[in-house]
Amino acid sequence: MGAYTIEDEGDFVVVGTGAGGATAARVLSAAGRSVVLLDEGPRLKTEDRPRALLGAMTSAFRDFGTTTTRGTSPFPLLQGRLVGGSTAINSGIIWRLPEDVRREWVERYGLSELADEAGLARAFDTIERELEITETSDEVLGNNAALMALAAEKLKLPGKVISRNAARCKGTAQCLQGCPGEARQSMDVSYIPRSLAAGARLHDQARVDRVLREGGRAVGVEGELVERGSEGRSRGRFKIRAKRGVIVAASAVQTPVLLRRSGLRGMVGERFQAHPGAAVVGRFKDPVGMGFGATQGYEVPLRDRFMKLESLSMPPEMLGARLPGAGPAWQERLGQLDHFAQWCVLVRMEAHGTVRPTLFGTGSDAAVSFTPTALDMRRLREGLTTLCRMMFAAGALEVYPGIAGLPPVLKDLSEVALVEGYDLKARHLNLMASHLFGSACAGKDPARSVVGEDLQAHALPGLYVMDSSVFPTNLGVNPQHSIMGVVYRAAERLAA
Amino acid sequence: MTFTSVERRWITATMEAFAHEGAPGLSPRPGEVDWLGTVEAMYLASNPRGRLGVRLGVLFAGLAPLWTLTALCTLPGLPLGRRTELLSKLLYHRWFAVRGLVLLLKLAASFALLGVRAVRDRSGYDRAAPQVRKRHLPVLTRAVA
Secondary structure, X not given: OOOOOEEEEEEEEEEOOXXXXXXHHHHHHHOOOOEXXXXXXXXXXXXXXXXXXXXXXXXXXXXXXXXXXXXXXXXXXXXXXXXXXXXXXXXXXXXXXXXXXXXXXXXXXOOOOOOOHHHHHHHHHHHHHXXXXXXXXXXXXXXXXXXXXXXXXXXXXXXXXXXXXXXXXXXXXXXXXXXXXXXXXXXXXXXXXXXXXXXXXXXXXXXXXXXXXXXXXXXXXXXXXXXXXXXXXXXXXXXXXXXXXXEEOOHHHHHHHHHHHOOOOOOOOOOEEEOOEXXXXXXXXXXXXXXXXXXXXXXXEEHHHOEEEEEOOOOHHHHHHHOOOOOHHHHHHHOOHHHEEEEEEEEOOOOOEEEEEOOOOOOOOEEEEOOOOHHHHHHHHHHHHHHHHHHHHOOOOEEEOOOOOOOOOEOXXXXXXXXXXXXOOHHHOOOEEOOEEOOOOEOOOOOOOOEOXXXXXOOOOOEEEOOHHHOOOOOOOOOHHXXXXXXXXXXXXXXX | OOOOHHHHHHHHHHHHHHOOOOOOOOOOOOOOOOHHHHHHHHHHHOOHHHHHHHHHHHHHHHOHHHHOOOOOOOHHHOOHHHHHXXXXXXXXXXXXXXXXXXXXXXXXXXXXXXXXXXXXXXXXXXXXXXXXXXXXXXOOOOOOO
């Protein structure tokens, strides 16, 4: 046996099997290109995915959700690490690239081809047809979402039922653990199998360590075959050669790490953006039954206020941790676990951060710096205030704002003024983020961007980035569909 | 072994103080919940920073009676009620690090407790039937805008 346990070759090697990588593979393999897909995580069959949250998170979440930002108030960045990437753990929410964002990309960043209106619309149409995009039906909306709709209606907020890639949803509220009936068309049950059927090959538990170069061009990748879990014990090394291009689609955190480990510098890892958020829980007299319904069924998009409110049904283990108190006071609430609703606010933050490889780490270990600005925190406070008001409007008996320094339990609407008037800092909240952007951004100017309009790296021909890293701004909406639309078009051009 | 014998005692003392056996509401039955196994599984699945956080959380909790000037003993030396009282205070401590790391232990307690099918069933989380919900909570209008 040689130095490598696995050696393979294709027209294209695709690093990462989430929304970006899987879409690239789907387009390229359908066009007759040979594609080799790599993912650091395992390929899990739906029936093998644990239903209890401990097993679900240890098997499918990157580092059990312990990848956090640096600084005095770190918060977790939740990402999937399995074939399908974060699409295999998210709620399948679908939003087209908002028109104001598209226009900004064209007018401010000169991305007229990448963000071409008609081209994107055609890509979105195709994806929506293939992934069975539809509004969440009344039958599976669930009361967590229905209560939010009631509150939005009472407070005259512009709410809507969420569109998802789960037309056949049965309302098991198990998106996070992997949809038991494979109704959600995450990449592991849609574009990956489709690509494999078209001839693509997949190597899972294969962590790429660097991009290979020859003659000033990207010609492949090499890395370690790793065991499950974060121990990362090696099962050997692999090398994949790419005749036409290397596509990195490993997320806005892992992509810049790989690019930097491969010698790229400049703007790589700069301009990192996110939609951090926090949740509010309310207790109701009548059962809510969070265990039934779409994980996320209703939303209140407030684009002009840079925030979006969403219903968010959580498994009991996570909901339980969110309830106030310890001992008997906590256990009293746990005994009524069907009486709670939970909604969250995500803020389109203006803050920019950085992503770097860790100093002594290996592979995909990342150091992410990100600190919300004062304006971001004011927006977050406004969102939390609105959520508290909505909870009482929907009939909550008590509301848990989850803000340190304030009473853990708000007993009536008048107490929401405490939230509204609070000098809120990031350290007062348990923030988290799963929408991550911009660490290898696209642009015309090589001094101010990493890739061009064709998503090819300015500094290394043959290397393409196809995930949310290339977005020059964050979106204010869930990013999966925008990633897929942008990548779909770029991959089509590459296949031609 | 992942944790030292001292850490294991502190973890058990912390977890039992979060969820008392026989308390009103949702309580574990003797031997029903694997506290240590859950914390260990979380620890092993975490990255180096996450592991450090778990160890620091256990240290903060274990030594809390001393550094909060509550008593001259470690956490297992306190009666159960006082342990719970102390942890409740730490969950709202003014230092972010203390709050966050003790919350991590509470998260572990919640994972351990509600990860047991029988306990989950007793919590009522999965109890509501669609017919009950519809009667009490009318299905609402669609998009407002």
